Amino acid sequence: MRLFYIFQNPINVTILRTKQAVKSALQILRNSQKTIGFVPTMGALHKGHLSLVENAKLSSDSVIVSIFVNPTQFNNKEDYEKYPISIDEDLKLLEEKGVDFIFLPSVTEMYTGESLLKMDFGNLDKTLEGSFRPGHFNGVGVVVSKLLNIVKPDKSYFGQKDLQQVAIIKRLVNDLSFDVEIVVVPTIRESDGLAMSSRNVRLNPEERLTATILYNCMFFAKTELLQGGDWFEIREKVAKRFYDEPKARLEYFELVNTDTLEKLSTIKYQLNISICTAAFIGEIRLIDNLSIV
Numbered sequence: 001m002r003l004f005y006i007f008q009n010p011i012n013v014t015i016l017r018t019k020q021a022v023k024s025a026l027q028i029l030r031n032s033q034k035t036i037g038f039v040p041t042m043g044a045l046h047k048g049h050l051s052l053v054e055n056a057k058l059s060s061d062s063v064i065v066s067i068f069v070n071p072t073q074f075n076n077k078e079d080y081e082k083y084p085i086s087i088d089e090d091l092k093l094l095e096e097k098g099v100d101f102i103f104l105p106s107v108t109e110m111y112t113g114e115s116l117l118k119m120d121f122g123n124l125d126k127t128l129e130g131s132f133r134p135g136h137f138n139g140v141g142v143v144v145s146k147l148l149n150i151v152k153p154d155k156s157y158f159g160q161k162d163l164q165q166v167a168i169i170k171r172l173v174n175d176l177s178f179d180v181e182i183v184v185v186p187t188i189r190e191s192d193g194l195a196m197s198s199r200n201v202r203l204n205p206e207e208r209l210t211a212t213i214l215y216n217c218m219f220f221a222k223t224e225l226l227q228g229g230d231w232f233e234i235r236e237k238v239a240k241r242f243y244d245e246p247k248a249r250l251e252y253f254e255l256v257n258t259d260t261l262e263k264l265s266t267i268k269y270q271l272n273i274s275i276c277t278a279a280f281i282g283e284i285r286l287i288d289n290l291s292i293v
């Protein structure tokens with residue numbers, strides 16, 4: 001019985017709720033030359049997040065995961081209020097994965113009053129998500145800067161699913177000389193292609209089936225492009241597929257340079273190209289992207 005109990009609780013994860021607690025706990029590691037891998041999240045964890053944790057475990061001595069639903073990156077009040085929260089389940093999953101520390105700050109621990117700092121990333125935050133979620137990347141830029149300053153990791157892990165976020169964070173880290181390596185982890189998908197996302201739990205069963213339209217359209221477009229198809233004709237066909245699906249509403253479907261996010265109309269003479277898309281499935285807004293070349 002006792003052995004069983006020990007087996008069920010093999011790892012001791014430490015929960016840190018304040019900046020000071022993070023500082024003290026990680027200083028001990030730094031003093032003994034241990035490398036620190038950091039995975040920032042907003043919780044409601046799934047296999048996509050766990051893949052970031054696995055990558056961190058492989059290349060860092062100690063792993064810290066933050067769970068913080070950052071209010072300043074939500075441009076839509078209802079999206080913030082309905083953002084899925086499953087702390088108990090999250091802690092269990094992270095403990096099973098062998099994470100060393102979980103940073104679980106409150107909003108008042110992260111923000112004292114209104115955040116006045118404004119970040120401008122040029123074209124990077126004006127296009128794609130930036131056009132539809134005003135202020136979103138300012139909120140992401142500020143909170144990621146705060147988290148990196150608090151944790152001071154050697155490496156920090158982000159998902160390719162949020163391609164624009166990756167481009168912006170790389171730029172942020174470079175421009176502000178954060179001493180951290182940004183590691184980008186491929187998108188983990190369900191067996192039918194849907195990118196794993198915390199917001200997927202808000203889809204009803206019918207919407208969950210419809211949600212495959214994002215991946216299916218990107219896959220269709222990629223196949224046509226690689227066979228020499230014209231981008232604008234392909235996009236017309238994609239728009240029609242969305243139009244014919246009453247539960248889906250397309251916001252954008254763009255061909256872009258993966259690093260600069262510059263919009264493209266051909267895959268000729270270029271490398272590093274992705275399709276990026278966002279769509280509402282019912283009331284739930286999902287994003288995804290697919291690398292072309």
Ligand SMILES: Nc1ncnc2c1ncn2[C@@H]1O[C@H](COP(=O)(O)OP(=O)(O)OP(=O)(O)O)[C@@H](O)[C@H]1O
Pocket residue numbers: 040041042043047048049051052157158159160161162185186187188189195196197198199200
């Ligand atoms: N399917 C996935 N595969 C790999 N990484 C992912 C995946 N989904 C999210 N991530 C990454 O996990 C980190 C935390 O993301 P976050 O907590 O916002 O989850 P999410 O699933 O993207 O939620 P949502 O998009 O609904 O806000 C980000 O770096 C994000 O890119």
Ligand SMILES: CC(C)(CO)[C@@H](O)C(=O)[O-]
Pocket residue numbers: 040041042068070073140143144162165
């Ligand atoms: C990077 C992040 C944790 C900042 O709140 C968030 O944008 C996310 O989960 O992708």
Ligand code: BAL
Pocket residue numbers: 073074162
């Ligand atoms: N991973 C994206 C976070 C957001 O939608 O706010």
